[in-house]
Amino acid sequence: MTLKRIPALLATLPLALSAALAATPAEPIQPIPAAKPGNPAMVELGKKLYFEPRLSKSGVISCNSCHNLSMGGTDNLKTSIGDHWKQGPINAPTVLNSSMNLAQFWDGRAKDLQAQAGGPIANPGEMAFSHGLAVEFLSSIPGYRAEFKKVFKQDAITIDEVTKAIAAFEETLVTPNARFDQWLKGDKKAITADELAGYKLFKDSGCVACHNGPAVGGNSFQKFGIVSPYKTANGAEGRSGVTGKDADRFNFKVPTLRNVELTYPYFHDGEAATLTQAVDTMGRLQLGRQFSDVENAKIVAFLKTLTGEQPHITLPILPPSTDATPRPHPFD
Amino acid sequence: MTLKRIPALLATLPLALSAALAATPAEPIQPIPAAKPGNPAMVELGKKLYFEPRLSKSGVISCNSCHNLSMGGTDNLKTSIGDHWKQGPINAPTVLNSSMNLAQFWDGRAKDLQAQAGGPIANPGEMAFSHGLAVEFLSSIPGYRAEFKKVFKQDAITIDEVTKAIAAFEETLVTPNARFDQWLKGDKKAITADELAGYKLFKDSGCVACHNGPAVGGNSFQKFGIVSPYKTANGAEGRSGVTGKDADRFNFKVPTLRNVELTYPYFHDGEAATLTQAVDTMGRLQLGRQFSDVENAKIVAFLKTLTGEQPHITLPILPPSTDATPRPHPFD
Numbered sequence: 001m002t003l004k005r006i007p008a009l010l011a012t013l014p015l016a017l018s019a020a021l022a023a024t025p026a027e028p029i030q031p032i033p034a035a036k037p038g039n040p041a042m043v044e045l046g047k048k049l050y051f052e053p054r055l056s057k058s059g060v061i062s063c064n065s066c067h068n069l070s071m072g073g074t075d076n077l078k079t080s081i082g083d084h085w086k087q088g089p090i091n092a093p094t095v096l097n098s099s100m101n102l103a104q105f106w107d108g109r110a111k112d113l114q115a116q117a118g119g120p121i122a123n124p125g126e127m128a129f130s131h132g133l134a135v136e137f138l139s140s141i142p143g144y145r146a147e148f149k150k151v152f153k154q155d156a157i158t159i160d161e162v163t164k165a166i167a168a169f170e171e172t173l174v175t176p177n178a179r180f181d182q183w184l185k186g187d188k189k190a191i192t193a194d195e196l197a198g199y200k201l202f203k204d205s206g207c208v209a210c211h212n213g214p215a216v217g218g219n220s221f222q223k224f225g226i227v228s229p230y231k232t233a234n235g236a237e238g239r240s241g242v243t244g245k246d247a248d249r250f251n252f253k254v255p256t257l258r259n260v261e262l263t264y265p266y267f268h269d270g271e272a273a274t275l276t277q278a279v280d281t282m283g284r285l286q287l288g289r290q291f292s293d294v295e296n297a298k299i300v301a302f303l304k305t306l307t308g309e310q311p312h313i314t315l316p317i318l319p320p321s322t323d324a325t326p327r328p329h330p331f332d
Numbered sequence: 333m334t335l336k337r338i339p340a341l342l343a344t345l346p347l348a349l350s351a352a353l354a355a356t357p358a359e360p361i362q363p364i365p366a367a368k369p370g371n372p373a374m375v376e377l378g379k380k381l382y383f384e385p386r387l388s389k390s391g392v393i394s395c396n397s398c399h400n401l402s403m404g405g406t407d408n409l410k411t412s413i414g415d416h417w418k419q420g421p422i423n424a425p426t427v428l429n430s431s432m433n434l435a436q437f438w439d440g441r442a443k444d445l446q447a448q449a450g451g452p453i454a455n456p457g458e459m460a461f462s463h464g465l466a467v468e469f470l471s472s473i474p475g476y477r478a479e480f481k482k483v484f485k486q487d488a489i490t491i492d493e494v495t496k497a498i499a500a501f502e503e504t505l506v507t508p509n510a511r512f513d514q515w516l517k518g519d520k521k522a523i524t525a526d527e528l529a530g531y532k533l534f535k536d537s538g539c540v541a542c543h544n545g546p547a548v549g550g551n552s553f554q555k556f557g558i559v560s561p562y563k564t565a566n567g568a569e570g571r572s573g574v575t576g577k578d579a580d581r582f583n584f585k586v587p588t589l590r591n592v593e594l595t596y597p598y599f600h601d602g603e604a605a606t607l608t609q610a611v612d613t614m615g616r617l618q619l620g621r622q623f624s625d626v627e628n629a630k631i632v633a634f635l636k637t638l639t640g641e642q643p644h645i646t647l648p649i650l651p652p653s654t655d656a657t658p659r660p661h662p663f664d
Contacts, residue, residue: 051402058413070650071650076660081392081662087663262652264653273655276655310649313647314646314647320596330419
């Protein structure tokens with residue numbers, strides 16, 4: 001190339017830039033990447049622990065009880081059922097794609113999946129066990145002892161290993177290749193005209209201000225009830241309980257909208273039974289906009305294109321208790 | 333062949349007969365055959381229904397809650413937890429190999445798996461739903477409507493189809509190729525000398541009088557407490573509740589011993605926490621024999637050779653509820 005040609009090249013730059021932008025339009029939502037494989041032995045151990053009801057006092061409640069992988073990683077209840085049928089205080093968020101969240105729980109009190117995993121085990125209203133009892137239970141079973149040793153290279157099982165393995169499994173629970181992702185990647189026939197119109201409305205109305213990124217949410221805390229207050233009998237106050245700041249009252253982690261068709265009912269109190277209700281409430285309270293029935297239906301149609309490939313899970317076979325294993329106490 | 337040779341052939345008959353017997357010795361226990369494939373579409377539908385918590389009033393109790401396929405097809409509790417944490421009256425028997433039972437439930441009140449499957453759904457102390465509500469729920473979901481139509485070739489879903497599909501899935505839940513089955517088939521190294529000694533003791537002591545056949549039980553009703561009475565706070569009276577005959581009081585279906593290592597605790601009241609306790613009680617009450625610790629340990633070692641290959645289950649993805657689907661009522 002000679003210097004003489006440079007001015008000519010410069011003249012074509014705006015065109016080249018515009019072509020590049022057209023090839024990768026700046027959509028506020030990006031496709032979900034496939035799960036990284038992780039440490040297969042740790043993931044397999046974590047899967048056992050995720051399905052392990054003996055990590056609860058009663059012997060019947062596992063992670064999968066409230067974050068059911070047959071049902072979008074939720075229990076599809078307003079709030080969950082805990083030990084002795086106690087009513088939970090808040091809606092169980094989906095475990096699917098939860099590794100993409102900026103923090104865990106609605107109020108973000110756990111910084112990551114490992115920090116989250118220890119919570120329900122020891123919560124008297126959930127699994128009602130303790131970290132000490134969990135380790136005692138696991139340590140009494142040769143199958144678990146061998147598997148922990150293989151993964152963590154030491155004899156004594158610790159709660160840190162337990163939660164690390166559960167988190168490693170949960171990191172595999174991503175749902176790529178939704179129809180919307182196929183559209184984002186260039187397959188213009190992957191979604192219908194109505195679904196596309198719903199997406200445009202979703203963008204133009206400002207939903208994407210909070211629901212963006214690969215998880216379509218999960219990456220910020222926002223006040224619920226910006227334009228007008230959200231009325232609920234639920235006592236959760238959100239982020240202020242963590243930060244101690246009054247300004248954070250009713251700030252909640254923005255939930256992912258991935259697989260939202262499967263994760264009903266909606267909101268931290270689970271009071272929106274349907275997507276239609278949820279879209280209507282969000283429009284009015286967060287955007288000051290009353291969507292018409294037609295607009296609402298288009299947004300709902302778009303939201304249903306966010307259902308991805310569900311994780312393919314082979315049910316684990318759990319190693320049996322031994323004579324030395326403490327027994328569950330469901331009715332004490 | 334000429335007639336002249338017949339006497340010579342007859343002379344060899346006793347030898348041939350003895351060789352045949354040696355090749356297939358008359359053991360009282362036979363290997364479990366692999367599951368018949370059945371109707372794959374019906375089995376797949378039945379698997380969804382088996383894992384379907386929305387067949388319960390609360391939306392959280394499925395067949396798999398009490399017959400957990402991660403845990404030997406049981407919940408490993410003395411008695412199960414039902415709707416609103418109600419305590420069940422009797423130990424949940426394993427679903428594994430249950431198609432081989434002469435009847436279902438401890439008292440045999442259901443003639444087969446299909447007759448059994450409808451019971452827990454409508455039992456107020458278990459799933460607390462009703463057959464009508466189950467059909468209403470399933471009929472509200474396009475995914476289920478399509479799958480039932482594909483399998484049963486008609487539009488309207490019936491409870492008969494629901495239970496038929498669940499039974500079809502359960503018929504696949506057999507556990508072949510236990511180490512003991514390998515031994516039965518001629519691999520003399522498949523079990524240890526101690527385990528073999530335990531089997532001989534199991535036979536010679538008379539355990540095989542009731543625990544025989546491919547399922548090592550499940551094929552007769554027997555009185556619990558033959559030599560001396562069984563003392564329990566559990567109120568179940570067994571077979572007499574079905575036949576109305578006083579002679580059938582405390583007659584229960586003999587449980588299968590297949591996978592017995594996984595199906596603790598034992599007996600209809602679940603009061604035997606360990607195999608050691610169960611063997612001791614059975615020896616004393618059913619056979620009038622006090623096994624020594626060494627004998628007991630040998631029998632237990634044999635029993636653990638009955639753990640077969642567990643069914644390989646891919647967790648089903650359940651079709652989501654629609655706006656028209658009735659919601660669960662866990663706290664009413």
